[in-house]
Structures are given as structure tokens and as C-alpha cells.
Amino acid sequence: MITIPPYLKKGDTIGIVCPSGFMPSENAETCLQTLQNWGYKVKIGSTLGNQFNYFSGTDKQRIQDLQNMLNDSSIKAILCARGGYGLSRMIDAIDFQKFKKHPKWIIGFSDITVLHAHIYQHFQIATLHAPMAAAFNGEGYKNEYIASLKNAISGIDANYTCATHPFNKSGTAEGDLIGGNLAMVAHLVGSHSSYKTRHKILFLEDVGEYLYNIDRMMIQLKRAELFKHLKGLIIGGFSDLKDTATPFGMDVQSIIHSHIKDLKIPICFNFPVSHETENVALKVGVKHELKVGKEGVSLKEVF
Amino acid sequence: MNRKHFLNTILPATLATTLFKKVNASNWKNIQPTIEPAYLNPGDTIGITCPASPTEYNKLIGIKALKKWDLNVQIGKTVGKHWQRFAGTDNERAADLQAMLDDDNIKAIVFAKGGYGSMRMIDKIVWDNFIQKPKWLIGFSDVTTIHLHVHANFEIPTIHGDMVTGFTDNPKDISANTLHDILFGNRVEYSVNGHYMNREGYATGKLVGGNLSLLQACTGSKSEINTDGKILFIEDVSEYKYTIDRMLMTLKRSGKLANLAGLVVGQFTATKKNEEEPFPASIEEIIMDKVNEYNYPVCFNFPSGHVPYNYALKMGVAYDLNVSTKNVTLFEKFQANAPTPNAPSIMMQDTIPKILENKAP
Numbered sequence: 001m002i003t004i005p006p007y008l009k010k011g012d013t014i015g016i017v018c019p020s021g022f023m024p025s026e027n028a029e030t031c032l033q034t035l036q037n038w039g040y041k042v043k044i045g046s047t048l049g050n051q052f053n054y055f056s057g058t059d060k061q062r063i064q065d066l067q068n069m070l071n072d073s074s075i076k077a078i079l080c081a082r083g084g085y086g087l088s089r090m091i092d093a094i095d096f097q098k099f100k101k102h103p104k105w106i107i108g109f110s111d112i113t114v115l116h117a118h119i120y121q122h123f124q125i126a127t128l129h130a131p132m133a134a135a136f137n138g139e140g141y142k143n144e145y146i147a148s149l150k151n152a153i154s155g156i157d158a159n160y161t162c163a164t165h166p167f168n169k170s171g172t173a174e175g176d177l178i179g180g181n182l183a184m185v186a187h188l189v190g191s192h193s194s195y196k197t198r199h200k201i202l203f204l205e206d207v208g209e210y211l212y213n214i215d216r217m218m219i220q221l222k223r224a225e226l227f228k229h230l231k232g233l234i235i236g237g238f239s240d241l242k243d244t245a246t247p248f249g250m251d252v253q254s255i256i257h258s259h260i261k262d263l264k265i266p267i268c269f270n271f272p273v274s275h276e277t278e279n280v281a282l283k284v285g286v287k288h289e290l291k292v293g294k295e296g297v298s299l300k301e302v303f
Numbered sequence: 304m305n306r307k308h309f310l311n312t313i314l315p316a317t318l319a320t321t322l323f324k325k326v327n328a329s330n331w332k333n334i335q336p337t338i339e340p341a342y343l344n345p346g347d348t349i350g351i352t353c354p355a356s357p358t359e360y361n362k363l364i365g366i367k368a369l370k371k372w373d374l375n376v377q378i379g380k381t382v383g384k385h386w387q388r389f390a391g392t393d394n395e396r397a398a399d400l401q402a403m404l405d406d407d408n409i410k411a412i413v414f415a416k417g418g419y420g421s422m423r424m425i426d427k428i429v430w431d432n433f434i435q436k437p438k439w440l441i442g443f444s445d446v447t448t449i450h451l452h453v454h455a456n457f458e459i460p461t462i463h464g465d466m467v468t469g470f471t472d473n474p475k476d477i478s479a480n481t482l483h484d485i486l487f488g489n490r491v492e493y494s495v496n497g498h499y500m501n502r503e504g505y506a507t508g509k510l511v512g513g514n515l516s517l518l519q520a521c522t523g524s525k526s527e528i529n530t531d532g533k534i535l536f537i538e539d540v541s542e543y544k545y546t547i548d549r550m551l552m553t554l555k556r557s558g559k560l561a562n563l564a565g566l567v568v569g570q571f572t573a574t575k576k577n578e579e580e581p582f583p584a585s586i587e588e589i590i591m592d593k594v595n596e597y598n599y600p601v602c603f604n605f606p607s608g609h610v611p612y613n614y615a616l617k618m619g620v621a622y623d624l625n626v627s628t629k630n631v632t633l634f635e636k637f638q639a640n641a642p643t644p645n646a647p648s649i650m651m652q653d654t655i656p657k658i659l660e661n662k663a664p
Binding site (some may be wrong): 052054092188190192193215216219250 | 356357386387388419422423426519520521522523524525526527545548549550552553556557558559577580581582583
């Protein structure tokens, strides 16, 4: 039975951390302002604006910051300002005991997939796969995706639709929604943080990868039997992709489709979860209903 | 006396008494003599197939060397074939390899080229004949998938070495010469430069591994190897440091680094640089960071990988590894099939590259 952290009320404090890559403070300004406009308080962690070359601090510093936020009972949600790479290096040093007793929303995506998978598998506590600080910048803070983040933390149930796609497979499925970044899901295979996908609805997205690597990661997931007993599969955005001198010869959706077309479950392509603007807030670990039909797709929380 | 019978009965027993003191009893299973494919003789036929990326016949520069070694060369149907970025469809590439695995006339298979693609067809291969009548499989890079699969499932040795689009018949070609020596039954005895970051020590274990990206990609699959008590070899090319870090974390968090007998780090070439966000560690530091808490010997800069001096490695057999900061030796432990080689060594000792010097910064 999944534990849902308490939804946020006006005046609640959201902690802001950078658990992985470096982010200059100014890039999070709009995000911080918006959260406050929504009526929340923000507590800025030591890793926002801090830099250790690629990272937002040494492993020790990043562990410390995340640990403090997890342990601080006045903080009702932790928003990761950016992803990058780094959570894998820290996750085994984090003590989740206090978090287990007083769960709070963990928000983010990309590298944050490590937290989504780890927390779901170990503690059965829901987390929020959602836009991070950069997504608020420019006019971003006004868009429906940032709004979906606001809705999610305030307790409004998710109910998303998206257009149909030629590769979609019709059907209805119910199951815990899990997933995140394809490269991170692949990277976690074999570890105790790895998603167990039996009877789940899995969503995947990625960015900046070579087409052949997308192919290879799909094969890895297939050979590790992550697709074998799924209830449903959601393919999100795969953007900013690269190709080798000898082109792969297929577009990314065809590549993905070739590996999953024989699955007898509802499958939807082009769902708005991605590294681009289209990135709806998704509650990882919570039961959802996925309906794929000729007219379109719906994904909503169920109880 | 039937050699196989001898090896299976008397030899392990006598070895046990001489080695027990040196070898941790629990590592015994990881080092006992392996049944190896028969070494080649002049006149034998070697097959060439493309399991991954495409290539043309005129790119198979290694054929000159193979012929110089008096081998008959059988060119597979996938040479010259193109399908998208592969040397034929997955089925065609599988069929080509399958035919060679099942052909008793072919005593070894040397892959033409790596790139990407072995993972797409490995599960189509039926290994029954190969298990009964093993033959040497030679390649590296993407072909690591095949090495891992064969070691994980059948414990049959393979050769990690340069491929036919890589090695030449130049008398000083280390990739070619070391491959020749192994194929014709010469014992592997390498002595190479040390590295200031080497973690000193002695290890005995079967050598496994190969390309780091493929090691990671095979996690969770039927091709996943158990590294307990083994000497793990890793190399890679053209990856970002953060990706190398991440792949090593996959190995670490899936238990692949905890119980090694030793770690041999080969060449990490053409590492991509992110100028805006440099990774705050060298490759050696990245690696050492992952194995800091263990005691086994670690050697860096071993001369195997995506380099012109790709020392061939017999994988899946036991070695004695001796690591110091000054020098590293990797000596094959047993000579199962051929106490005397079918053709003498052609590896010229004076070709050991000076570029392997490792001065502390």
C-alpha cells in the first residue's frame, strides 16, 4: 500500500536542493519566486549555487544537504532544482529513517529518477516526477506543466490526456505508475534501487542520447525483463538526440516501437513527459489508470 | 594417456596441493583449469563475420596477417552487407555467426568489426554445437557482449583482441602478434609498465570483462557475468567522464566490484570533454574511488583496448596478476591444451610501446 506524503498547505516550507549537477542561484530565481507566490515558504539548501566543477558540491556536501532536508520536519517537500549526474554516488549514504516516519514530497526528474526508484522500491512512498527550477524560467512559470506541479502538491488528482499516435496500442490498464529517465532506469538495473516492474505502468523519457544508445538501453531493459510483466507502457519525449556518422536508419519512436510492439498491453507514445517544456507532474508509486484508444490517451490517478 | 582425462583428474589434485597455500580455498572454483578450445594449426580455417556494424571486404586488412599465419580464411555472408547501420538484419547477422559456430571446419571465428549490434542478435544464437565443440571467438568492443555471454553461460574461454579491420601484417603490430601467439598456443605472459596509482598486490583468478559500456548494458540479462573471485578487465572509448562514473556505479551497485580478485584497467581512449562543466577527477581517480574500500590489486593503463597496441587477452582462464607501481605482470596460470605451442611466438619484445610510461603528475 503506497504512502502518500501529506499534500502542501499555504505556509508550508519547500526545501530546494541540487543533489547532482551545479546550478547557479540566479537560474532558480523565478522558481523560488513562483513557489512563494503560490503561498509556500522556501528553504534554500547549501547546494543551490554551490559548485564543485561538474557537481553542486563534493559527495559529502551533497549528501549533507539532502540529508538535512530529509530530516527537517519543518520541510514538507524537497524540490530538486536540477538533475545532471550525481545521485547514484550518494544514494547509499542517505539515511531515510526520519523520512520514512515523516514522508514528504520529493520533486524532480532526470537524475532524480534514482530517488524515485529507490524510494518506491524501499519505502513504498510516493514521489513526484515533475519539472524543476529551469522549467519556471522565461514564461515557463505560467504554463500548464508548472500548473500541474502546483496541482500535484496541493492534492489535486492527476488527470491527463494526450493525442493518439500511430504506434499506440489500445487498451486499459491499472497499476502503480513508475518510471523516469531511460538512461537512469537502465543504469539502476542490478542494484537494489532498480524498479521491479511486474504489474506496473512504466513511463520512460530521455534526452541528448545517441539513437544507437536508445536502442541499446531498450534492449537492456528487455533482456533484464523489465517489460515482461508490465500492465501498461508510456513512452514520453525523446529529445535532442544524436546520431553517428553512419545513421541509425530509424527515428527514435520506430526504434522504441520495434522492441515493444509485441507486448500485449496498452502502449502510448508521445506522452507529455520529457526534458522539454511538455513535462506533466506524475506521482510515482501511485495507482493510475491508463486508457489508450483510437481518440486519444488518458492517464489518471485512481484509488 | 588421454590428456583430457589427465587434466580432469590428476592435474587438479596435484595443483591443489601446491597451490592451496597461495590460493584462498573459496577461490578454487574461479581458477581451476578450463577446458579450452583447441589452439590453431597452420592450415586451419578461420571464419570472419560481422556481428554488428557493416564493413567491406577491402577493409579486412587483417586477412593478410591471417594468411601469413598459414590460415585459410572463410569470409562470412555479412561482409559487405548493409542494413541501416548494421552488417545485415539481425537475423542475417545471427545466421552468419550461427553457420560458423556450427561448421566443424572452422576452428576459430574472428569478428570483423565492433561498433554496435551484437546485443541485438545474441539471443538468436543456438550454442549447442559450440558447447560440444568450442572454438576460439576473437574480438573486442561491441563483441564484449559475446565474451560475456559465453563466459556467463558456458565458461568457455574467448580471446579479447583486435579484429580484422584493425590488426595488420606489419611485423611490429602488437595487436596481431599477441593474437597470433595466443591462437597458436603460446602462453600469455605479459610484463608491462606500472602506474603511480596502482594498488599493489598479487591476485589469482579468471580474467573476465571487456568494454565497460557493454558490461553495464548486460546487467540483469542472461549475459551478465558473476565477477566474484575474478580478475575484471575494463576498457572504453569515446565516453564522457560522468558516463564512465555512472557505468562504474552500475557495476558497483550491482555487486560487481566487491569480490574481485583484482582489477585490470585497460585503455580509456578519446574521452569526451565537457569544457563548461569539467568532471573533477581523472579516469584513474574515478575508478579508484569506486574500489577504495577493497583490498585487491588494481592496475591502470594496461595496454589493451581501443589502441593500436591492443594486447590480446585470453579471457575466461586463470592468471597470476602481480601489481606494483613500477611493473605489472599478467601470467597465464595453466596451459591446459598445448604445453608446447603449435607455432612459436612472433611477439617482438622490443615493440612494447614507450607511450605506456606513467609518471605521476
